[in-house]
Amino acid sequence: MTPRSNSPRNVGGPDEPIVYVVDDDVSVREALRNLFRSVGLRVEVFGSGAEFLQSKLPDVPSCLILDIRLPRLSGLDFQADLAKAGIHIPIVFMTGHGDIPMTVRAMKAGAVDFLTKPFRDQDMLDAVTAAIERDRNSRNEAKIRSDLHALFATLTAREREVMALVTTGLMNKQIAAEIGIAEITVKIHRGNIMRKMAAKSLADLVKMAQALEIQRPAPPQ
Amino acid sequence: MTPRSNSPRNVGGPDEPIVYVVDDDVSVREALRNLFRSVGLRVEVFGSGAEFLQSKLPDVPSCLILDIRLPRLSGLDFQADLAKAGIHIPIVFMTGHGDIPMTVRAMKAGAVDFLTKPFRDQDMLDAVTAAIERDRNSRNEAKIRSDLHALFATLTAREREVMALVTTGLMNKQIAAEIGIAEITVKIHRGNIMRKMAAKSLADLVKMAQALEIQRPAPPQ
DNA sequence: GCTGATCCTAAACCTAAGTATGCTCCTCTC
DNA sequence: GAGAGGAGCATACTTAGGTTTAGGATCAGC
Numbered sequence: 001m002t003p004r005s006n007s008p009r010n011v012g013g014p015d016e017p018i019v020y021v022v023d024d025d026v027s028v029r030e031a032l033r034n035l036f037r038s039v040g041l042r043v044e045v046f047g048s049g050a051e052f053l054q055s056k057l058p059d060v061p062s063c064l065i066l067d068i069r070l071p072r073l074s075g076l077d078f079q080a081d082l083a084k085a086g087i088h089i090p091i092v093f094m095t096g097h098g099d100i101p102m103t104v105r106a107m108k109a110g111a112v113d114f115l116t117k118p119f120r121d122q123d124m125l126d127a128v129t130a131a132i133e134r135d136r137n138s139r140n141e142a143k144i145r146s147d148l149h150a151l152f153a154t155l156t157a158r159e160r161e162v163m164a165l166v167t168t169g170l171m172n173k174q175i176a177a178e179i180g181i182a183e184i185t186v187k188i189h190r191g192n193i194m195r196k197m198a199a200k201s202l203a204d205l206v207k208m209a210q211a212l213e214i215q216r217p218a219p220p221q
Numbered sequence: 222m223t224p225r226s227n228s229p230r231n232v233g234g235p236d237e238p239i240v241y242v243v244d245d246d247v248s249v250r251e252a253l254r255n256l257f258r259s260v261g262l263r264v265e266v267f268g269s270g271a272e273f274l275q276s277k278l279p280d281v282p283s284c285l286i287l288d289i290r291l292p293r294l295s296g297l298d299f300q301a302d303l304a305k306a307g308i309h310i311p312i313v314f315m316t317g318h319g320d321i322p323m324t325v326r327a328m329k330a331g332a333v334d335f336l337t338k339p340f341r342d343q344d345m346l347d348a349v350t351a352a353i354e355r356d357r358n359s360r361n362e363a364k365i366r367s368d369l370h371a372l373f374a375t376l377t378a379r380e381r382e383v384m385a386l387v388t389t390g391l392m393n394k395q396i397a398a399e400i401g402i403a404e405i406t407v408k409i410h411r412g413n414i415m416r417k418m419a420a421k422s423l424a425d426l427v428k429m430a431q432a433l434e435i436q437r438p439a440p441p442q
Numbered sequence: 443g444c445t446g447a448t449c450c451t452a453a454a455c456c457t458a459a460g461t462a463t464g465c466t467c468c469t470c471t472c
Numbered sequence: 473g474a475g476a477g478g479a480g481c482a483t484a485c486t487t488a489g490g491t492t493t494a495g496g497a498t499c500a501g502c
Contacts, residue, residue, distance in 0.1 A: 100316070100324050104335045107328035114325045156478065169422025172459070185480055187460060194460095201390025202459095206427040377448065393489070406450055408490060415490095423489095 017132045018062040021045040022052050022078075023094070024071050032065060035121055036128070049078040057087075061139060063112070063131035065124075068095040068102060076102060079109055088138065090131035094119070148211055151197050159196070161217060162189040166202070167209035168216045238353045239283040242266040243273050243299075244315070245292050253286060256342055257349070270299040278308075282360060284333070284352035286345075289316040289323060297323060300330055309359065311352035315340070369432055372418050380417070382438060383410040387423075388430035389437045 019041050021032045029045040036043045046052040049070060068075040079091055093106050096117045103114050112134060113127035155163065165175045172190070176183040199205040240262050242253045250266040257264045267273040270291060289296040300312055314327050317338045324335050333355060334348035376384065386396045393411070397404040420426040 095321070098321060100319060100321065100335060100337050103321050103324040104328065107325065108334075113329075114321060116321050158479070167424050169424035171422075171457095181479085182481055183458095184482070188480085191460065201392075202423055203388050203390035203427045206424045207431065210428065210431060379449065392487095402449085403451055405452070409450085412490065 015060055016042050017136075018042045018044060018058065018060055019065065019128055019132075020052060020062060020089075021065045022047075022049055022070070023065075023067045024048065025067075028067070028094075032124075035124065039125060041128070049073050049081075053085075057089075059139070061132045061136040063090045063092060063128055063135055065092050065094065065128070068093050068098050068106070068114075076105055076109075079106065079111070083109065090134045092124070092127045092131055145211060148208055152208075152212055154196050155193065159189050159193050160214075162186060163193050163197075163205070163209065164214050164216050166190060166193070167206045167214060236281055237263050238357075239263045239265060239279065239281055240286065240349055240353075241273060241283060241310075242286045243268075243270055243291070244286075244288045245269065246288075249288070249315075253345075256345065260346060262349070270294050270302075274306075278310075280360070282353045282357040284311045284313060284349055284356055286313050286315065286349070289314050289319050289327070289335075297326055297330075300327065300332070304330065311355045313345070313348045313352055366432065369429055373429075373433055375417050376414065380410050380414050381435075383407060384414050384418075384426070384430065385435050385437050387411060387414070388427045388435060 019036045021029055021043060023029050023032070024047055026047070029047070033043045033045055044055065046055070052064070066075045066078065070078065073081070075093055082089065090112045091110075092112050093114045094117055095102070095114065098114070098116065106114055112131040115123060115127060152160070161179060162175060165178060170178070172186045173183050175186045193199075194205065197205060197208060199208060240257045242250055242264060244250050244253070245268055247268070250268070254264045254266055265276065267276070273285070287296045287299065291299065294302070296314055303310065311333045312331075313333050314335045315338055316323070316335065319335070319337065327335055333352040336344055336348060373381070382400060383396060386399060391399065393407045394404050396407045414420075415426065418426060418429060420429060
């Protein structure tokens with residue numbers, strides 16, 4: 001009757017976290033699926049890293065549970081590949097017979113945890129909670145940065161140049177001298193910058209420049 | 222002949238890094254001492270964590286080589302004690318028979334590396350190089366923060382309040398209304414703040430406030 | 443009771459910043 | 473070749489920021 005009755009996801013809101021499980025052992029996959037479902041977490045399971053890569057990843061807090069010993073590609077190498085591909089998702093490793101160097105390498109590369117099988121359910125849930133929280137934070141920060149960058153992208157080349165100089169603390173007349181234009185023109189640019197960047201004050205703009213890591217351009221010499 | 226001929230440290234400058242070694246096995250201590258000396262690093266060795274704590278630590282880039290299995294206090298507990306005592310020094314762990322959970326705990330607590338005995342000399346040297354570099358960076362940052370904090374400490378309570386509001390982007394008249402004083406008084410405070418903080422511009426001051434993590438005080442209500 | 447620090451204010455003055463209007467010039471695109 | 477967008481400049485005006493000089497009030501410590 002209702003037009004949306006075929007919508008499959010009634011489990012939670014659009015920001016519901018997802019746990020991805022990659023393991024070649026179907027019994028492990030099912031056990032983890034049940035574990036996470038039992039605490040109300042959405043779960044997606046995969047038999048290999050390649051399968052995982054083919055699925056599309058919604059923009060919600062998530063984490064990846066990975067066996068260190070995968071058939072074709074080791075968990076460590078897969079971790080490195082994800083980083084190279086620009087996919088930054090917190091990883092919780094599992095291992096049946098891992099060693100310390102593996103553990104060190106995984107943790108250095110940013111893994112959230114490294115659990116030895118058999119592990120207690122609660123340890124896995126704690127690790128996943130921490131991982132999802134970490135992802136939530138990094139997504140929030142990434143969102144802020146990308147929104148800011150979208151605004152910055154609307155500036156012209158000249159405006160970006162002026163913005164860099166303004167946020168280093170130069171006065172309009174100094175900026176004018178530096179780039180060889182009239183002070184009044186600097187004022188015009190500056191007004192445009194404030195409007196386009198939606199900055200309510202100079203302090204605001206300085207903070208944006210900090211977040212964008214804008215560098216003062218070197219004087220041509 | 223020369224008045225300073227009894228000076229014991231001709232090995233390097235005052236910023237020469239130091240490697241601290243804590244191990245109960247004297248042969249390990251001596252082997253590591255020789256290893257680090259062979260590459261020109263200054264070394265101090267200790268038989269226990271207590272001994273290490275009693276020595277004074279100069280303000281130079283340094284790191285700590287720690288055996289995970291110490292007689293009275295485990296390396297992990299010692300790591301936790303150091304953190305609680307506010308001593309933040311990068312740690313490289315060594316172990317003869319450590320396990321993965323130990324490794325995870327150490328790495329989560331910020332250890333630089335975790336080497337299994339026997340290790341290659343080069344691996345130890347690489348770990349120490351990374352650890353010292355990390356310490357050098359954190360010391361630089363700490364120095365900047367403490368210098369800034371020293372300046373901030375010279376401000377009066379009122380000046381700090383005004384500084385917080387200025388760096389949020391409020392105009393003088395808004396600040397005046399907010400704290401119930403005349404605009405001219407805000408200007409005076411503001412001038413004093415700029416002088417005391419040695420800020421060359423508002424942009425400068427905003428960056429300082431960011432570094433100091435100054436929060437805008439909640440309006441009394 | 444004196445001193446110094448802090449906080450507050452006023453008047454006068456000057457500089458910096460920001461806005462509005464109007465115009466020129468150039469370049470790229472349709 | 474017309475229009476759009478960017479860059480630049482001038483004049484005129486308003487507001488914001490900042491300093492100097494000269495005070496008054498309060499409070500802590502000697």
